[in-house]
Amino acid sequence: MLPSFVIFFQTLRFKMSSSSNLSLIPSGVRGMKRLDREKFLRNITVPILKVPDEKLSTVISICKPYFLKLQKFKPVQNLLVKPSEKLYKCIYFDPEKITKWHNFSEDDRKNLQECDIDENNFDLQEIQVTYDNFKHDTIFKAVLPENEETISGFSQIGHIIHLNLRDHLLEYRSLVGEVLVDKIQNCRTVIHKTGIIDNTYRNFKMEVIAGDEDFLVTVKESRCIFQFDFSKVYWNPRLSREHERILELLSPGDVLFDIFCGVGPFAIPAAKQKCKVFANDLNPESYKWLNHNAQQNKVNMNLFKSYNLDGKDFICTTFKTFVTNYYNGKETLKKGAKIHITMNLPELAVQFLKYFKGLIKDTQLNDKYDCDIFVYVYCFSVGEDPYAIAKQMVNDNIGKDISSNIVDVFDVRNVSPKKEMMRVTFKLTKEIIFDNNSDETEEPPCKKQCSNDKDT
Numbered sequence: 352m353l354p355s356f357v358i359f360f361q362t363l364r365f366k367m368s369s370s371s372n373l374s375l376i377p378s379g380v381r382g383m384k385r386l387d388r389e390k391f392l393r394n395i396t397v398p399i400l401k402v403p404d405e406k407l408s409t410v411i412s413i414c415k416p417y418f419l420k421l422q423k424f425k426p427v428q429n430l431l432v433k434p435s436e437k438l439y440k441c442i443y444f445d446p447e448k449i450t451k452w453h454n455f456s457e458d459d460r461k462n463l464q465e466c467d468i469d470e471n472n473f474d475l476q477e478i479q480v481t482y483d484n485f486k487h488d489t490i491f492k493a494v495l496p497e498n499e500e501t502i503s504g505f506s507q508i509g510h511i512i513h514l515n516l517r518d519h520l521l522e523y524r525s526l527v528g529e530v531l532v533d534k535i536q537n538c539r540t541v542i543h544k545t546g547i548i549d550n551t552y553r554n555f556k557m558e559v560i561a562g563d564e565d566f567l568v569t570v571k572e573s574r575c576i577f578q579f580d581f582s583k584v585y586w587n588p589r590l591s592r593e594h595e596r597i598l599e600l601l602s603p604g605d606v607l608f609d610i611f612c613g614v615g616p617f618a619i620p621a622a623k624q625k626c627k628v629f630a631n632d633l634n635p636e637s638y639k640w641l642n643h644n645a646q647q648n649k650v651n652m653n654l655f656k657s658y659n660l661d662g663k664d665f666i667c668t669t670f671k672t673f674v675t676n677y678y679n680g681k682e683t684l685k686k687g688a689k690i691h692i693t694m695n696l697p698e699l700a701v702q703f704l705k706y707f708k709g710l711i712k713d714t715q716l717n718d719k720y721d722c723d724i725f726v727y728v729y730c731f732s733v734g735e736d737p738y739a740i741a742k743q744m745v746n747d748n749i750g751k752d753i754s755s756n757i758v759d760v761f762d763v764r765n766v767s768p769k770k771e772m773m774r775v776t777f778k779l780t781k782e783i784i785f786d787n788n789s790d791e792t793e794e795p796p797c798k799k800q801c802s803n804d805k806d807t
C-alpha cells in the first residue's frame with residue numbers, strides 16, 4: 352500500500368517528442384508491469400557508411416537527416432581500417448529511414464558520389480542497444496497498451512514529477528514512475544493524483560509511485576527561490592507567467608496586499624522590488640513557508656508583513672486599518688504610489704469582494720487623500736463568453752455595478768474545455784470603500800459586511 356498525500360496542482364503539459372526508434376525496442380517488453388531494464392537489450396543490424404576523415408564534414412551535411420539518433424550514442428564514431436591504418440569514420444543510420452544504399456534520395460546519392468562516397472562505403476553492422484538508449488516516451492510507447500491513450504504529459508516542480516494517470520494505466524504506475532526517475536534530469540520523486548479534493552488549502556490527493564518520499568522542493572521563479580512542502584501547500588508552475596505579469600505592474604514604493612498569498616510567488620518578489628507587502632494565507636503551512644522564503648530571499652523586513660488570517664479578517668482589519676490611516680494622513684505613501692490587491696483563489700475570491708463595499712463608515716475621511724487602488728481578482732469562467740461571465744461575477748459579488756471601474760479582463764489560462772481562469776482588474780474607488788448604501792434594499796447575494804457580522 353503506497354501512502355497518499357493531499358496535494359493540489361494543475362498539470363503543465365510537456366510536449367512529448369514524436370516517436371522514433373520504437374522499432375528498435377524488443378516487442379517482448381509490451382505489457383511489462385515491473386521495470387526489467389535487461390529486457391530492452393537487443394542486437395540490431397544498422398546501416399553504416401565508412402568515410403575517410405577528410406570527407407567527413409561534407410558527408411555529415413548530406414546525411415544528417417538519416418542519422419541514428421539514440422540517447423548516449425554517437426552516430427559518428429572512429430573506425431580503424433586495416434591494413435592501411437588510415438583513419439576512417441563510421442556513420443550510423445536509422446534503420447527506420449535507411450536499409451539500403453538506394454534509400455538515400457537521388458540528390459543525396461549524387462552529392463555523396465561527388466565526394467567519392469558510393470555503395471562500396473555502405474555496409475551493415477550489428478550494434479547492441481539497451482534501456483539507456485531510449486527516451487521515456489519511446490519506452491512508454493513500447494510498453495504501455497497499444498491503441499489506447501498513453502501518458503500525454505507531466506509537470507515538474509523541483510525534483511518532483513506530477514502526472515495524472517488514466518485508469519487503464521494504473522497497473523503500470525510503478526514502471527512509469529521508475530522510468531521517469533531514470534530518464535528525467537533532477538527527478539527523484541514521481542507522484543500521481545488519486546482524486547480531487549476541493550479543500551480549503553487547494554490540495555489534491557496524491558500517491559508516490561516511484562522514488563523518494565521527499566516533498567520538500569526548491570523551485571526558482573521571478574528571480575527568487577521558493578521552498579515548501581509540496582504535499583501541504585499550493586504551488587502551480589503554470590502560474591509563473593501570471594505572477595510575472597502582475598509583478599511588472601508594481602513600482603518601488605507601491606503597496607501590495609496579497610490576500611491568498613500561498614508561499615509567496617507574488618509577495619516575495621514584490622518585496623524584493625521594494626514594494627511594501629502585506630501577505631496573508633489561511634493555511635498555517637503556507638504561512639510557515641512564506642516566512643521561510645522571505646528569509647531565504649533576504650527580503651527587507653521593514654517592507655514585509657505576513658498574516659495567517661481568513662481573507663475576510665485580513666480585509667476587515669489589516670487592509671482597513673492601513674487605508675483608514677492613509678485617508679487620515681497617518682500613513683504616507685510616496686507621490687504617485689499605488690495600492691495593489693491580489694486575490695488568487697479563483698474558486699472563491701469574488702465572494703470576498705463584498706467586504707470592500709462600505710468598508711469604511713467615516714465619510715469625513717473621504718476627501719483628504721486619494722491614491723489608486725487596483726484589485727486583481729481571479730475567477731473561473733465556465734461558459735461561452737468567459738470575459739462577460741467574469742465581469743458579471745465581479746459585479747454580482749461586490750453588490751454594485753462597477754463596470755466602469757473595470758480596467759482589464761484577462762484570460763490567464765485554460766483549465767479544461769470551456770473553463771478558463773480569468774483575472775479581472777478594477778479600480779477600488781472611494782465610492783466603493785465609503786459606500787453608505789450597503790444595508791439598504793438592493794442587497795448583494797451574500798449580504799455580509801465586515802462591520803456588521805461576525806460569522807463566516
Ligand SMILES: C[S@@+](CC[C@H](N)C(=O)[O-])C[C@H]1O[C@@H](n2cnc3c(N)ncnc32)[C@H](O)[C@@H]1O
Pocket residue numbers: 551552553585586587590610611612613614615616617631632633634637660661662663695696697
Ligand atoms: C490558488 S492558491 C494561490 C497561492 C498563490 N497566490 C499563488 O499564486 O500560487 C490559494 C491560496 O488561498 C489560501 N486560502 C484558501 N482559503 C482562504 C481564506 N479563506 N483566507 C485566506 N487564504 C485562503 C490557500 O491556502 C491557498 O494557499
Ligand SMILES: *[C@@H]1O[C@H](CO)[C@@H](O)[C@H](O)[C@H]1NC(C)=O
Pocket residue numbers: 392393394479
Ligand atoms: C548480442 O551480441 C553479442 C555479441 O556481440 C552476444 O554476446 C549477445 O549474446 C547478443 N545478445 C542478444 C540479446 O542477442
Ligand SMILES: *[C@@H]1O[C@H](CO)[C@@H](O)[C@H](O)[C@H]1NC(C)=O
Pocket residue numbers: 446447448449450451453454
Ligand atoms: C529502402 O528501399 C527498399 C526498396 O529498395 C524498400 O523496400 C525499403 O522499405 C526502404 N527502406 C526504408 C527504411 O525506407
Ligand SMILES: *[C@@H]1O[C@H](CO)[C@@H](O)[C@H](O)[C@H]1NC(C)=O
Pocket residue numbers: 787
Ligand atoms: C451617503 O453619502 C452621500 C454622499 O456621499 C450623502 O449625500 C448621503 O446622505 C449619505 N446617505 C446616508 C444614508 O448616510
